[in-house]
Amino acid sequence: MRALEAEVVDAVWETIEAFLPTRIDAHPLGCHRLRVSDRLCFWGILIRLVTGCSWVTVEAILEYRVSDTTLRSRRDEWIAAEVFDQLRDHALEAYDRIIGLDLSEVALDGSIHKAPCGGEGTGKNPTDRAKLGWKWSVAADANGIPVGWAIDGANRHDVTLLEPTLDDVARIGLLVDIETLHLDRGYDYPKIRTQLTAMGLNDLNIQRRKPRGATPPKSPIRLGLRWVVEGTNSWLSNYGQLRRNTDRTNQHRHAQLCLVAVLLITAKLIDWRNRWSPDSRPIR
Numbered sequence: 001m002r003a004l005e006a007e008v009v010d011a012v013w014e015t016i017e018a019f020l021p022t023r024i025d026a027h028p029l030g031c032h033r034l035r036v037s038d039r040l041c042f043w044g045i046l047i048r049l050v051t052g053c054s055w056v057t058v059e060a061i062l063e064y065r066v067s068d069t070t071l072r073s074r075r076d077e078w079i080a081a082e083v084f085d086q087l088r089d090h091a092l093e094a095y096d097r098i099i100g101l102d103l104s105e106v107a108l109d110g111s112i113h114k115a116p117c118g119g120e121g122t123g124k125n126p127t128d129r130a131k132l133g134w135k136w137s138v139a140a141d142a143n144g145i146p147v148g149w150a151i152d153g154a155n156r157h158d159v160t161l162l163e164p165t166l167d168d169v170a171r172i173g174l175l176v177d178i179e180t181l182h183l184d185r186g187y188d189y190p191k192i193r194t195q196l197t198a199m200g201l202n203d204l205n206i207q208r209r210k211p212r213g214a215t216p217p218k219s220p221i222r223l224g225l226r227w228v229v230e231g232t233n234s235w236l237s238n239y240g241q242l243r244r245n246t247d248r249t250n251q252h253r254h255a256q257l258c259l260v261a262v263l264l265i266t267a268k269l270i271d272w273r274n275r276w277s278p279d280s281r282p283i284r
Contacts (some may be wrong), residue, residue: 001238003050003263011266013042015090021081036066041074049256052240079251084258089172091265095145099272102142103174107182107229108165110137110158111237119248123153134245136257137161139169140232142225145268146261147174151253158186166199176200182226185209236260 002008020038044058044066053061055068078084095101115122115134125133133154138146148169150161169175178201183192185207196204205225237243239260247253 001050002267003046003239003260007270008263008266009043009046011270012087012262013039015262016042016083016087019081019083019086019090020078021083036070036074038074040066041071044071045075045259049239049241049259052244052246054246075252075255079255084255087262088258091262092145092147092172095265095269098269101145101147101174101177103147103177104179105142105182105225105228106139106147106178106180107226108137108139108162109184109226109229109233110135110161111233112154113237113242114244115154115246116244117246117248121152121250121253123155125154128154134253135161136236136242136253137165138229138232138236139165140229142228144228144232144235145265146232146236146257147172149257151250151257159189159192162187162192163195166201179203180205180225182229183207184226235264 017038023035040062044062047053047061048055048058048071051057055071058071059066059068092101112125112127112133112135114125114128115132118132122132122134124130134151135154135156135158136149136151137158138149140146148165148167148171150164150168152161166175169178180203181196181201183204183206188206188209193204193206207226236257239256241247241256242253242260245253245256247256
């Protein structure tokens with residue numbers, strides 16, 4: 001998988017290393033065991049994200065050089081220091097500066113996935129025999145780059161995640177740059193149109209719901225540019241831990257989405273570099 005290729009991993013690690021909190025060793029005697037390297041922990045977190053395997057399995061894959069407990073503790077330490085959020089914002093800024101986000105056409109939609117262990121932010125999946133699941137709602141630019149998202153239980157309607165998703169886009173100052181917003185028929189309500197207009201989104205392409213009892217049209221349904229966000233959801237679903245999430249808190253799922261977004265953006269930046277500067281050194 002592209003996320004495990006050396007050039008992608010090295011580029012992401014060099015960036016994430018700059019955001020790691022400074023650790024002060026306060027042990028009075030200095031005789032405790034040596035701390036496992038952050039680089040090894042990052043590699044373990046990445047393996048679990050891509051494959052969806054358990055922490056114990058990651059420990060075995062890494063030949064027991066780091067314990068599953070240490071991996072979880074290091075992940076939580078980085079979440080508390082907002083490392084993943086900073087990494088995501090940095091990657092978006094870099095992409096916008098080098099290639100440029102295309103916010104002339106933005107598509108937004110939700111995607112439901114399994115969460116067999118339950119916990120915060122999960123609910124009964126109406127499309128999977130009421131099994132526990134979770135949902136993300138993501139907004140993507142015209143090239144499929146995720147610029148904002150919100151997460152909740154699988155039983156939550158997409159409409160309830162619309163405003164939190166756009167709030168996340170607004171957090172990084174991109175909402176005002178959206179020209180056209182593409183939504184499916186699940187958002188076709190007067191209240192939603194009014195709400196979006198109040199947020200400054202006036203050019204809306206929302207698929208119309210057919211009136212009750214009306215005959216379905218013979219012509220194919222026009223998707224507009226909503227297929228772009230479907231592609232983004234497909235990219236995200238390639239990661240095993242997102243596709244079948246076994247964590248029990250929203251902060252862990254959010255951190256995973258941040259890291260996946262960074263991996264996707266980094267791979268695209270490397271492709272752009274290789275296209276225009278094939279002889280240049282890898283991005284650092």
